[in-house]
Amino acid sequence: MxxxxxxxxxxxxxxxxxxxxxxxxxxxxxxxxxxxxxxxxxxxxxxxxxxxxxxxxxxxxxxxxxxxxxxxxxxxxxxxxxxTSFLQCYAREFGDAACGTNPFNGHGGSPFGRHRTASDAAEGGAFNGGSMLTCMRQLEAMGQRFARQQxxxxxxxxxxxxxxxxxxxxxxxxxxxxxxxxxxxxxxxxxxxxxxxxxxxxxxxxxxxxxxxxxxxQSDICRFLAAHVDRLGDLAEATVSELGWDCKPVVSCTPETPALEAMRLMVSEGVSSLAVVAAQSAGEAAPGADTAAAAERHGGGRLLGNFSASEMRTMTSEHFGALSLPIGEFLALENETDYVAVNRERLLSEEGLVGSPAHDFICNRLRRVRPHAPGEEVGQRLVVATGKSTFAEVVELLVKHCIHRVYVVDEREVPVGIVTCTDILRKVVEVATAAAAPSPSTSPAAAAAAAAAHRQEWHQRNHGSPRGGQEQQC
Missing domain, CATH: 3.10.580.10 (CBS-domain)
Incomplete structure (x- = not known):
């Protein structure tokens, strides 16, 4: 190293x-x-x-x-x-009546008390049991005022x-x-x-x-690493599984989750993206695995899409009303396609259908006509990795496709991990600093103190005031 x-x-x-x-x-x-x-x-x-x-x-x-x-x-x-500022305005203006609970209460917990599920969305309607049209009008009216803010x-x-x-x-x-x-x-x-x-x-x-x-x-640094991957030694050939990236928690939602709630979930969980996954049925659990345990590990079914700021880089103020739509339809609208896969997913779990010849026919039919890449149902083409993918391959995927994250999926296309540009940078630093092994006479406390002093010196040297006078405010 x-x-x-x-x-x-x-x-x-x-x-x-x-x-x-x-x-x-x-x-x-x-x-x-x-x-x-x-x-x-x-x-x-x-x-x-x-x-x-x-x-x-x-x-x-x-x-x-x-x-x-x-x-x-x-x-x-x-x-x-x-x-995030828009969400805070929405919470202030409509409060508990529209949001169910205020997601910005300072406690850092989930705004729903638990993750939003497909059944919640189906039973609850648009946030407070009202119509989606009512919510859309609220968002559009507030969005027009919000867009005029400096x-x-x-x-x-x-x-x-x-x-x-x-x-x-x-x-x-x-x-x-x-x-x-x-x-x-x-x-x-x-x-x-x-x-x-x-x-x-x-x-x-x-x-x-x-x-x-x-x-x-961060993408610029990943681009540099991709161009010099031959100098990364054994790290370049380390697999996703060896690096522990195929068992990272993936925060997810279902296609039925309203886009506004998906945004609130990202804020409350402190993540920059959500995996949009199909609702997991008993028949989709891993062979020989307990259904509850599998659901806890994977958080849902196969990967259908990705919801993040990257997917909204072309969003303008006219889009705020569309945040009332289910996330599957919102992503399809942004990517100029139609979302119909949810109906096929429901057929697979219909009572009395599982195990029947008709169910086998639907499954076989889906295997023949299903999109050849995750995300196509909502107009995306998600780039995914597996546990066998190498560090070099993941970096190449990030750079080649100009993306900020790669989902790690299993053989059923269920997301079991995620690799971001931050993960790449952390791993490279971890390897680079481990290569400089401290001398036996250096205690861990002394090494930590030296590292802290170096960090402080670097910040003092490089954070001069942009105006040459006052130090920039925090």
Whole structure:
């Protein structure tokens, strides 16, 4: 594993091709949510740095690219920030009557007390037993008002990104950037006291004038690793099973779950995506396995789709009403197809049908006509891995398909794990730091103290103020 360590230590941040990128989308904090969503959708990106014009700045609305004198870097805004702020507005406006329970009560628990199931959605109607049309009208009306808000007034923003001074950070090693930039970022955000993720997915570099010069993402690091996979040693050939990635919990929902509730579930569980899975029937349990145990392990049936911010990168303010739709129909609508697979799934569990010749016919028929790739029912083409896939193969899938996660499925296409860009970075750092074994005379406490001191020194060296005066607010 010494090769992997050498690769990360010999590579400087300035050597990454993305650092010299000249195309950079930036937003003003005076931009409205509607304008920001439109710019993000047009450029098919999930996030952008937000800047505030200086006292002499007369610009209004949105600027792309924004190159203003005396501007102040405020943070990042991403689609997840906007959607989470929208959820909070919805909870404040309609409260328990519309949501069943307030998902933002500060306790961090599931907004439903348990995961939403297909039967819950079927029996409960649109959130509070009302019609889907009523909910759609509520969302559309609130969405129009929400879209007129300025980015500076969002309740959730600036959490998923870090900022480093380009002069110092450019000389840093790739190992330092991954460890302290992405996986252990300094607490920074648009406003004092704002929470930030323990892990961030993008890091922006700024110069002495406070101008953002480039943005490096986790995907950029994965792209670099894919290009140098031959230098990762044994790690490149390690399988998903050997790395323990085929038994990771996968938070899931069924196609009948309303999209708005799926969003609330992502927030409450602290995840960036949900696996959309078919409701599991007794006949779908693994051979010889207890049905309850199998359901607990897998959380549902075969993989039908993925619901995440990545799937909503083209979302605009006109889409808020569609959040009342079941997630299967919402994804199909976004991908311009029709969702009909749910009817086939119900046929498989119809009372009196299981075990009959008709049931065998349906199963055989499904095997002949079913989509050849997970996700096609909802217009997606999901990229999946198995327990036998290697680390190098998973990285290649992430890079080749420009995606942020790969689901690990078993032989029945049931998701049993998930691998994200963050998992890739963590594993590489784990291998690289393990390759530098401490001397026998160094105690674990001394090694930890040395690592903490190095982390603190790196942050102090690389987090200069974008304005050259005040330290940026947390």
């Amino acid at each position: 010494d090769e992997a360590r050498k690769l990360l230590l010999e590579t400087r941040v300035k050597d990454l091709s993305s650092v010299s990128s000249s195309t950079l989308v930036q937003l003003l904090d005076t931009s409205t949510v509607g304008q920001a969503l439109q710019i993000l959708a047009e450029n098919r990106i999930l996030s952008a740095p937000v800047i505030a014009p200086g006292d002499d700045g007369l610009a209004a609305g949105v600027k792309w690219p924004a190159q203003l004198p005396n501007s102040d870097i405020m943070g990042f805004v991403c689609v997840n920030d906007i959607l 980015l500076r007034h969002l309740t959730c923003k600036g959490c998923d990104g870090d900022f480093l001074h380009s002069r110092h950070a450019g000389e840093a090693t790739l190992l330092e950037l991954v460890m302290y930039g992405f996986l252990d970022p300094k607490r920074r955000g648009m406003h004092e006291g704002e929470q930030q993720s323990h892990v961030v997915h993008r890091v922006a570099f700024f110069d002495n004038s406070g101008r953002v010069t480039s943005v490096v993402s």
